[in-house]
Amino acid sequence: MKYDIFFAGVGGQGILTIGEVLAEVAHYKDIPANFYPSKGMAQRGGFVKAQLRLGRENVGPNIPQRGADMVIAMEQSESLKAIPFIKPGGDFVLYSDIWAPTAVALGKAPYPTFAQITEQVKLAGARLVHIDPGQLPEYAGELVHANLYVLGVIMGQTALGTLIRSEDVEHIIQTRFKRNTEANSFAYRSGLGMPLVVS
Amino acid sequence: MKKLITGNEAIAYGALRAGVKAVTGYPGTPSTGCLSSLLAMDLVDTHVEWSVNEKVALEVATGVAWSGHRALCTMKMSGLNVAYDTLISVAYSGCDGGLVVYVADDPGASAGMCEQDSRSFAVMADMPMLEPATVAETYELTKFAFELSERIKGPVFLRLVTGIADSYAEVEIEEPVLVSQAAPLLIKDIQRYTKAGAVIATNQHRDLIQRLEQAGQITDEAKINKLSLSRKPGGLGILASGIAAAYLEEGFEAAAPFGFNREDVSTLEIKVVHPFPAAEARKMLAHCQTILILEELEPLIERGMYVEAQRMGYRGKITGKLDGVFSRIGEYGVPQVVQGIESVLRLGIPENLLSGNTQALKLAAARPITVCAGCPHRGTYIAIDKAIKKLRLKKNEVMVTGDIGCTILGMNPPFDLIWTEISMGASVSLAQGYVHAGVKTPVIATIGDSTFFHAGIAGLVNAIQHQIDLTLVIMDNRWTAMTGMQVNPGTPCNNGASTYQEIDIARIIPALGIEHFWTVDPFDVEETAGVIHQAMTLPGVKVVLARQECAIQAQRQGKQAGKVHVVEENCNLCKLCLMVTGCSAFSLGANAIEIDPELCYGCGVCIETCHHDALVAEEV
Ligand code: SF4
Ligand code: SF4
Numbered sequence: 001m002k003y004d005i006f007f008a009g010v011g012g013q014g015i016l017t018i019g020e021v022l023a024e025v026a027h028y029k030d031i032p033a034n035f036y037p038s039k040g041m042a043q044r045g046g047f048v049k050a051q052l053r054l055g056r057e058n059v060g061p062n063i064p065q066r067g068a069d070m071v072i073a074m075e076q077s078e079s080l081k082a083i084p085f086i087k088p089g090g091d092f093v094l095y096s097d098i099w100a101p102t103a104v105a106l107g108k109a110p111y112p113t114f115a116q117i118t119e120q121v122k123l124a125g126a127r128l129v130h131i132d133p134g135q136l137p138e139y140a141g142e143l144v145h146a147n148l149y150v151l152g153v154i155m156g157q158t159a160l161g162t163l164i165r166s167e168d169v170e171h172i173i174q175t176r177f178k179r180n181t182e183a184n185s186f187a188y189r190s191g192l193g194m195p196l197v198v199s
Numbered sequence: 200m201k202k203l204i205t206g207n208e209a210i211a212y213g214a215l216r217a218g219v220k221a222v223t224g225y226p227g228t229p230s231t232g233c234l235s236s237l238l239a240m241d242l243v244d245t246h247v248e249w250s251v252n253e254k255v256a257l258e259v260a261t262g263v264a265w266s267g268h269r270a271l272c273t274m275k276m277s278g279l280n281v282a283y284d285t286l287i288s289v290a291y292s293g294c295d296g297g298l299v300v301y302v303a304d305d306p307g308a309s310a311g312m313c314e315q316d317s318r319s320f321a322v323m324a325d326m327p328m329l330e331p332a333t334v335a336e337t338y339e340l341t342k343f344a345f346e347l348s349e350r351i352k353g354p355v356f357l358r359l360v361t362g363i364a365d366s367y368a369e370v371e372i373e374e375p376v377l378v379s380q381a382a383p384l385l386i387k388d389i390q391r392y393t394k395a396g397a398v399i400a401t402n403q404h405r406d407l408i409q410r411l412e413q414a415g416q417i418t419d420e421a422k423i424n425k426l427s428l429s430r431k432p433g434g435l436g437i438l439a440s441g442i443a444a445a446y447l448e449e450g451f452e453a454a455a456p457f458g459f460n461r462e463d464v465s466t467l468e469i470k471v472v473h474p475f476p477a478a479e480a481r482k483m484l485a486h487c488q489t490i491l492i493l494e495e496l497e498p499l500i501e502r503g504m505y506v507e508a509q510r511m512g513y514r515g516k517i518t519g520k521l522d523g524v525f526s527r528i529g530e531y532g533v534p535q536v537v538q539g540i541e542s543v544l545r546l547g548i549p550e551n552l553l554s555g556n557t558q559a560l561k562l563a564a565a566r567p568i569t570v571c572a573g574c575p576h577r578g579t580y581i582a583i584d585k586a587i588k589k590l591r592l593k594k595n596e597v598m599v600t601g602d603i604g605c606t607i608l609g610m611n612p613p614f615d616l617i618w619t620e621i622s623m624g625a626s627v628s629l630a631q632g633y634v635h636a637g638v639k640t641p642v643i644a645t646i647g648d649s650t651f652f653h654a655g656i657a658g659l660v661n662a663i664q665h666q667i668d669l670t671l672v673i674m675d676n677r678w679t680a681m682t683g684m685q686v687n688p689g690t691p692c693n694n695g696a697s698t699y700q701e702i703d704i705a706r707i708i709p710a711l712g713i714e715h716f717w718t719v720d721p722f723d724v725e726e727t728a729g730v731i732h733q734a735m736t737l738p739g740v741k742v743v744l745a746r747q748e749c750a751i752q753a754q755r756q757g758k759q760a761g762k763v764h765v766v767e768e769n770c771n772l773c774k775l776c777l778m779v780t781g782c783s784a785f786s787l788g789a790n791a792i793e794i795d796p797e798l799c800y801g802c803g804v805c806i807e808t809c810h811h812d813a814l815v816a817e818e819v
Contacts, residue, residue, distance in 0.1 A: 010566070020367075023203060023367055024203060027201070027203040027369055032368075032369070033203075033367075033368065033369065034333075034334070034366050034367070034368045035366065035367040035368070036362060036365060036366040036367075037365060037367075038309055038361075038365065045566075045568070045569075045571075045783045046566065046568040047566055056448075056449070058332075058333060058445060058448055059333075059445060059448075059449065060332075060362065060442060060445035060446040060449070060532060060533070061362040061363070061366045061442075061445075062362060062446075062530060062532040062533075063532075064449075064453075064532055064533040064534050064553040065534070065553050065554050065555035065557075066552075066553055066554065066555045067533070067553065077562075077563050077564040077566070078563065078566070080559045080560060080562050080563040081559075081560060081563055083555065083556055083557075083559035083560070084554070084555030084556055084557050084559065084560070085555060086555065100564075100786070100787075101564055101565065101566045101567070102569070102612065102613065102777060102778075102781045102783075103564075103565065103567075103612065104564055105774070105777055105785070105786070105787055106774055106777060106778055109564060109565060110564065111564045112562045112563065112564065116562055120556065120558075120559040120562070123556055123559075124555065124556050124559075
């Protein structure tokens with residue numbers, strides 16, 4: 001199996017954590033992997049991207065354009081930066097959260113509409129898997145972590161779910177985050193579309 | 200044990216496996232993770248420190264190596280420039296214990312700064328330089344670098360690029376080797392360890408050249424570079440340096456459907472980027488009809504290849520940057536492999552095989568980075584802005600020089616204050632030049648605390664000596680923040696566990712004889728603006744120390760400056776608060792501005808920007 005994932009979002013959303021979890025799953029299951037996060041600087045709210053390359057022994061960190069089997073984007077405008085990288089026929093997963101830059105909030109700069117993104121995804125020949133931030137569930141009265149929910153959706157609805165096992169993803173989530181284990185499981189499983197198994 | 204680690208960590212583990220006695224460095228993206236991972240290990244027998252700057256770091260490491268022990272020194276490419284004065288001397292002298300200098304370059308400049316190709320520094324210092332193509336190779340080459348250094352008795356460079364330094368991959372890690380407790384060698388030999396006089400210096404130069412030659416022999420024997428000649432002579436030969444080699448296989452796969460046959464191609468994967476692998480290069484030239492060279496940034500290997508080709512009377516073609524096929528800008532990847540193959544073999548590979556729709560990028564909203572919610576620098580910038588206005592001047596009339604680190608974010612909206620960024624500590628010296636040039640309006644220099652200690656202090660001393668009229672604003676957030684929160688000499692060591700001595704900038708400035716010196720709280724914007732305004736009207740060197748801890752680091756320690764909330768009835772959504780502060784804790788609600796309580800640090804800087812009393816501080 002060779003499978004490449006390109007991530008795009010902004011700092012503070014936890015998008016790099018999705019990549020880290022998947023890289024750890026690969027490590028756990030002896031799948032060769034290279035995970036290359038680019039977080040830029042310490043500040044929150046800046047563009048972050050990452051690239052996960054699964055299944056190649058000797059591999060460079062950068063996915064070529066038109067080379068990603070899947071894009072995971074967690075900010076509407078930043079998702080556009082991933083468009084050149086999606087493979088025709090690939091899965092373009094968009095969690096359409098909006099982090100408006102100040103100039104946009106002040107009405108001084110434009111911000112791309114959802115329809116514009118859809119059009120670009122279509123032009124790239126990819127399949128859009130849209131996750132509306134409004135559908136994020138609550139656990140014990142608080143919204144769950146969007147990244148784990150998104151990870152669940154990915155495992156449930158994209159080809160990645162057939163390449164690695166959901167149990168392994170959940171195992172890594174459980175070992176990686178010692179706190180709020182139930183809430184994390186709930187977030188992940190809600191995304192996966194599985195009912196929560198109360199233990 | 201197999202571990203998932205970054206290239207930076209691979210160097211750290213490789214050094215531990217080599218029994219490293221001391222590791223020194225200065226933070227700099229993308230090299231930081233190496234030393235910070237070692238610090239986090241709380242090692243007992245290995246000394247690990249963030250030094251005040253790279254030059255000092257290298258000198259500390261050199262002392263260890265000259266005493267016969269192993270030392271590692273880490274830095275980014277800009278830091279190497281700072282350390283270089285020392286490095287040339289150390290290269291001349293050589294060393295007894297293994298001395299490895301790790302430098303991280305950033306093709307594509309993803310961390311800002313520059314696309315400096317530090318391989319040229321290896322050429323200038325006549326020092327061997329090793330460069331792995333993957334994270335796993337990084338670990339192996341680190342161990343080898345220490346051996347090589349001790350065999351030639353000279354320092355060795357290890358170079359990574361961002362894509363490897365920050366990448367995670369699985370590496371087989373061995374147990375660390377026990378650190379030698381041998382008594383330090385105390386070698387008194389002025390012929391080696393001083394530079395006084397032409398005889399000493401030229402003898403050392405001769406030895407240096409010999410060491411480099413010897414390094415070439417050792418790396419040849421150890422077969423560090425990977426040469427693979429095709430069964431049939433003739434055909435294409437590809438030289439790929441460092442990370443470029445990691446893309447070969449994938450490029451070959453992409454070209455295969457167009458008739459490319461991997462079996463017909465010879466490859467040389469170069470991991471010893473200096474000295475030039477002449478023997479292997481000659482084998483390639485003797486075997487291949489055409490040569491393709493894949494290397495990021497400067498055509499260093501390519502030039503070496505032209506030289507060997509000339510010496511051999513090679514009649515084939517060499518393709519790379521010098522014939523205009525590749526660019527000296529940016530990272531390499533699979534597309535360069537394919538493009539190179541196509542330009543040489545003309546297989547009819549379509550140009551857009553690996554190029555996607557970049558039109559989409561034009562639709563993306565601009566996202567200039569700004570300071571974090573609650574960042575103390577926000578208050579300082581707003582205060583500088585106010586001080587300029589109080590003097591009835593405009594922003595484009597007042598020169599404000601900037602420096603490296605989070606403080607540079609004053610160049611972006613909503614502040615738009617900073618005009619320049621050069622290098623660590625340069626703001627205060629550059630400002631003096633503007634004054635000499637005859638700028639009539641007050642000149643301001645801004646600098647962070649770590650940057651001040653690193654190199655800014657010398658510029659300040661110069662300003663005082665030459666009695667320049669300027670205002671220096673030291674924005675002391677107590678941490679080296681932008682690289683991910685490292686300690687610097689001014690970081691408070693209040694956690695009891697730290698083993699260093701804090702140095703207080705507030706005590707340094709008066710000791711330099713500066714009369715006009717104020718310490719202010721940047722969260723008190725009025726006071727800060729008043730002080731900066733006053734400073735701008737006075738003659739001579741004035742220093743304003745704006746001191747408040749980095750909000751991110753403070754919040755990590757559970758601190759909170761206060762609590763600010765919105766009185767919805769009072770807010771008329773004029774957005775003035777957002778316009779002035781650009782704070783990311785704000786968002787637009789339906790009827791009023793909203794503050795995200797998770798992001799807001801309660802710094803209070805926004806409160807007075809509102810003319811309708813809609814932002815109020817809560818008692819905490
Ligand atoms: S108090 Fe105001 S400026 Fe400070 S962090 Fe909160 S919202 Fe931002
Ligand atoms: S990391 Fe700290 S110093 Fe840097 S912008 Fe954020 S709050 Fe300010």
